[in-house]
Amino acid sequence: MSCRNSKPRRSGRLFAVLAFSGALLATSAGALRADAGAAAEAAGLVGTWTVQVTLRDCATNAPIGSFNSLVTFHRGGTISESAGSRTFAAGQRGAAQGTWARKGDHTYRQRMIALIVFDTAPNLPGTPTFDPSSPVSPGFRAGWQTVTHTIEVVDADHLTSAGTNTFYDSAGAVYRTGCSTSVAQRFK
Numbered sequence: 001m002s003c004r005n006s007k008p009r010r011s012g013r014l015f016a017v018l019a020f021s022g023a024l025l026a027t028s029a030g031a032l033r034a035d036a037g038a039a040a041e042a043a044g045l046v047g048t049w050t051v052q053v054t055l056r057d058c059a060t061n062a063p064i065g066s067f068n069s070l071v072t073f074h075r076g077g078t079i080s081e082s083a084g085s086r087t088f089a090a091g092q093r094g095a096a097q098g099t100w101a102r103k104g105d106h107t108y109r110q111r112m113i114a115l116i117v118f119d120t121a122p123n124l125p126g127t128p129t130f131d132p133s134s135p136v137s138p139g140f141r142a143g144w145q146t147v148t149h150t151i152e153v154v155d156a157d158h159l160t161s162a163g164t165n166t167f168y169d170s171a172g173a174v175y176r177t178g179c180s181t182s183v184a185q186r187f188k
Contacts, residue, residue, distance in 0.1 A: 044153045045100065045108055048072045049184040051159075053083070058164075058179040065136075071184065073100055073110075081112055086135040089120050093140075096147065106153040110161070114145050138176070143169040149182070159184040 051069040056062065067085035074080065081096035098112030122139035123131055149163030160183055167176040 044106065044156070045073045045151070045159075046075050048187040049159060050187055051182050051184040053085075053180055053182045056179045056181060058177070061179070069182075070187075077101055079110055079112055081114070083114070087137045088116070088140065089118075089137075092116060092118055092120060093145070096145075098147075100151070103150065108151040108153070110147075110149050110151055110163075112147045114147075116140050116143050116145060116167070118142050140167065141169040141175060143167065143172075143175075147180075149180075157186040157188075 049071050051071050052066055053069055054066045055064045057064055065087070067083065067087070069081060069083045069085075072080045077099050079096070079098040079100055081098070083093065083096065085093070094115040094117065096112040096114035098110060100108050100110040103109050119141050120137060120139050121129065123129070123134050123137045125132075125136065145165060145167050147163065147165045149161040151159055151161040153159055160181070162181045163179070165178045165180060166174055169175050
């Protein structure tokens with residue numbers, strides 16, 4: 001008798017285990033579809049971009065110089081950036097790190113910070129200390145720089161952005177602000 005009773009119990013237990021496993025798989029598949037949907041939505045920005053930054057006069061919007069940069073927008077809302085500006089002395093400005101977030105359809109906000117590890121004197125045309133063999137530079141103080149931009153996704157492979165940058169000395173005092181725009185192309 002115990003053999004007859006154990007088969008229905010085993011079948012019942014097996015059915016319960018299979019039903020529970022099926023429910024877990026269905027829930028997991030739903031979560032994976034939701035993650036895939038979120039990733040597809042964020043894929044408009046996620047990836048590495050080659051960027052041309054144009055520094056601008058904040059009052060007139062006139063261009064005052066440009067440089068190239070590489071920016072990676074990571075899933076989860078973080079940024080890594082390497083700038084190629086010759087305005088800084090070699091090794092003076094570290095790579096930037098930051099965050100990004102969606103503001104609206106095809107619009108995002110980014111905020112980055114980079115360390116400036118040592119001071120340099122200005123090297124500006126028309127000044128007595130100008131050295132034409134060195135890059136033109138307004139000079140920088142050790143501290144950090146923040147960059148805040150609003151980004152527009154133009155299409156799957158192109159971005160534009162505009163915003164401000166602020167320079168802080170090592171005591172946290174603002175000593176310079178500026179404006180910039182950029183155009184970017186997805187690196188493939």
